[in-house]
Amino acid sequence: VAETVGGNIYTFGSYRLGVHHRGADIDALCVAPRHIDRVDYFQSFYELLKTQPQVKDLRAVEDAFVPVIKMNFDGIEIDLLFARLALKEIPDSFDLSDDMLLKNLDQKSVRSLNGCRVTDEILRLVPNINNFRLTLRAIKLWAKRHGIYSNTLGYLGGVSW
Incomplete structure (x- = not known):
């Protein structure tokens, strides 16, 4: 189908x-x-x-x-x-x-x-995808560890960073 x-x-x-x-x-x-x-x-x-x-x-x-x-x-x-x-x-x-x-x-x-x-x-x-991915992963990890990562809670989340 x-x-x-x-x-x-x-x-x-x-x-x-x-x-x-x-x-x-x-x-x-x-x-x-x-x-x-x-x-x-x-x-x-x-x-x-x-x-x-x-x-x-x-x-x-x-x-x-x-x-x-x-x-x-x-x-x-x-x-x-x-x-x-x-x-x-x-x-x-x-x-x-x-x-x-x-x-x-x-x-x-x-x-x-x-x-x-x-x-x-x-x-x-993005000029360098690998650098971008590494940086975004680091930012997301930092935000999660500081309790400021979640769209549903009003913080940035996902690719918003």
Whole structure:
């Protein structure tokens, strides 16, 4: 079915940047073409996920600022966002950085795309990826040890540093 629908999954955040650690979640984005809508994602796709033996602790947070399906997939926490693009299909190696993609999109899709777009822009702009990763890991560790690391507590978190 996925081959005929034409959607894609993109990772972003710490995992995509290569600064994740054991026990960290994976932030991912499901990008779908115009014939798949948010209702399909939060109903049909959610129901499909419920039938998968690898999926545990499945929950949909539709009313969040950035709606998300959260799950534990085979022991790994995953936050899966959804964005619907005004395209017939999403090619395999599709670049999400084109600003024209945002034209006529609903705000939830724009916000969902933001994580991937920011992560890709960071990777594009950083002159030395290895130095960046080492520095970001050190800053994150320092912040965690000083109790000032967590988006949910109002501090910077993830790639915000």
